[in-house]
Amino acid sequence: MSNSVALSLTPVQAVACCSPLSREPLSEAAAEQIAPLLKALADPVRLRLMSLVASHEGGEACVCDLNDAFELSQPTISHHLKVLHDAGLLEREKRGVWVYYRASGDALTGLAGLIGTAAP
Secondary structure, three states: OOHHHHHOOOHHHHHHHOOOOOOOOOOHHHHHHHHHHHHHHOOHHHHHHHHHHHHOHHHEEEHHHHHHHOOOOHHHHHHHHHHHHHOOOEEEEEEOOEEEEEEOHHHHHHHHHHHOOOOO
8 A cells, every 4th residue: 555545544444455464564654544443442441332332232332321331421431432433443323312333344344354364
């Protein structure tokens, strides 16, 4: 992937177009683009939130569905969900006063392809 192309991609697009780590080294530009996805997942609360949302019945969850899983305030959970959304890992939809979150299939598929291939 050329540097000019990599710089114009979102983190989700960048991870989707990269070869698996075991096939060839990432370019500096690709690593810069993908790092926000991995940084967002590197927090234990956000990693659990991703898991809870992705595995929730129907594949989506409201903040109200997630609060009881943590000993954190609702604003703190909402902050973590925003970080995941801003990184492209979660999609969200407002319905009335509630916001529902769904894992981004493209982001998860891209990450799985990037790191999920076994080394030769």
